[in-house]
Amino acid sequence: MKYFDYAATTPPDSDVVRTMAEIMEAHYGNPSSIHGYGERADQLLRRARSGCAAALGVKPEEIVFTSGATESNNLAIKGVALRYQTRGKHLITTATEHASVYESFLQLQQWGWEVTWLPVDSDGRVSTQQVMDALRPDTVLVSLMHVNNETGIIHPVAEIGNRLKSAAPRVLFHVDGVQAFGKLEAKPASWGADLYSLSAHKIRGPKGAGLLYVRSGVELTPLLSGGSQEQGMRAGTENVPLIVGMAKAMRLAAERQLAFAGRATVLRDRIMQTIETIPGLRMNSRKDGAPHIIHFSYPGMKAEVALHTLEQLGIIVSTQSACSSRSAEPSRVLLAMGRDAASASGGLRISLGNEHTEEDVALLEQALHQMVAQLRPLERR
Numbered sequence: 001m002k003y004f005d006y007a008a009t010t011p012p013d014s015d016v017v018r019t020m021a022e023i024m025e026a027h028y029g030n031p032s033s034i035h036g037y038g039e040r041a042d043q044l045l046r047r048a049r050s051g052c053a054a055a056l057g058v059k060p061e062e063i064v065f066t067s068g069a070t071e072s073n074n075l076a077i078k079g080v081a082l083r084y085q086t087r088g089k090h091l092i093t094t095a096t097e098h099a100s101v102y103e104s105f106l107q108l109q110q111w112g113w114e115v116t117w118l119p120v121d122s123d124g125r126v127s128t129q130q131v132m133d134a135l136r137p138d139t140v141l142v143s144l145m146h147v148n149n150e151t152g153i154i155h156p157v158a159e160i161g162n163r164l165k166s167a168a169p170r171v172l173f174h175v176d177g178v179q180a181f182g183k184l185e186a187k188p189a190s191w192g193a194d195l196y197s198l199s200a201h202k203i204r205g206p207k208g209a210g211l212l213y214v215r216s217g218v219e220l221t222p223l224l225s226g227g228s229q230e231q232g233m234r235a236g237t238e239n240v241p242l243i244v245g246m247a248k249a250m251r252l253a254a255e256r257q258l259a260f261a262g263r264a265t266v267l268r269d270r271i272m273q274t275i276e277t278i279p280g281l282r283m284n285s286r287k288d289g290a291p292h293i294i295h296f297s298y299p300g301m302k303a304e305v306a307l308h309t310l311e312q313l314g315i316i317v318s319t320q321s322a323c324s325s326r327s328a329e330p331s332r333v334l335l336a337m338g339r340d341a342a343s344a345s346g347g348l349r350i351s352l353g354n355e356h357t358e359e360d361v362a363l364l365e366q367a368l369h370q371m372v373a374q375l376r377p378l379e380r381r
């Protein structure tokens with residue numbers, strides 16, 4: 001089997017797994033305890049916090065550890081909306097965000113906030129000008145993903161953040177960096193971002209660990225009531241082994257970023273070229289998108305059928321995003337890009353990782369040709 005679903009999750013790095021196992025066994029103290037066991041755990045936590053902060057170019061006290069990016073996104077969006085509601089109740093996002101962002105905004109809408117859902121163009125992109133045009137005196141938050149998890153399109157977060165900071169400094173800017181970290185440069189503070197979400201399991205770290213960068217001075221209403229961990233923004237005993245694992249995964253991903261992006265771009269371009277030569281398939285990604293994601297539609301076929309056919313041929317890919325792939329609905333992202341229902345329900349995503357080689361890609365290409373040849377007689381017309 002060849003696994004091409006790194007945007008859903010990645011195999012944890014063996015170094016990361018070893019470190020986490022060691023800590024789980026030997027340093028199980030509660031970092032809030034004041035005895036030696038607690039102090040040791042607290043030291044590990046501090047070191048991990050500094051490591052995560054360094055990888056993002058921010059201060060350690062600006063890092064809030066969470067259970068993953070779903071929680072980070074919920075905390076950023078609802079935490080800001082609740083905390084700054086007296087300033088205004090208008091929020092801006094796009095129609096193509098990850099479910100954890102999309103559903104958070106839907107919930108706030110039900111609770112009485114007003115949300116501007118920016119439309120995207122046929123490539124899935126929003127422009128800086130669209131964001132600026134949507135601003136109102138009562139706008140408190142703009143939330144945007146850096147890289148789209150289905151198509152790999154890159155949003156101009158640095159430009160948007162810097163324009164916001166000069167034109168509307170009171171508007172907070174949240175970036176969901178989950179699919180970008182380790183593939184593109186991640187410098188939220190220099191972009192003018194106030195909040196930045198990241199997930200460990202997309203970068204060879206463990207599932208169930210994530211973080212939210214919260215710029216000094218920004219306040220959030222916590223979503224969990226309890227202890228005063230994480231600067232009072234996220235109650236609950238910190239999961240030290242997973243957090244240390246995430247810090248290590250972030251360091252490795254940052255160190256490998258340039259080399260990975262270079263290698264993945266070559267493989268991605270080759271795969272895109274192949275897909276473009278297969279009649280019946282339609283490319284949804286662009287060559288100026290993220291280096292690790294290739295998304296295409298097979299409008300003649302339901303995506304699940306294509307996925308299982310590829311699996312029988314030894315190739316693992318995904319339909320939509322992992323969180324939505326069990327849903328029978330066509331992709332919300334592709335519909336927002338103006339694709340018809342057949343394209344939106346026949347979408348497949350190939351995503352690359354560190355160890356993929358030219359040989360793996362050759363197997364993938366062969367399987368794609370074979371899949372279409374096998375399914376051709378069953379295509380809907």
Ligand code: PLP
Binds near residue numbers: 322
């Ligand atoms: N944001 C994006 C862009 C994602 O791709 C994902 C995961 O698929 C998430 C957020 C949620 O991350 P987690 O699995 O850590 O909750």
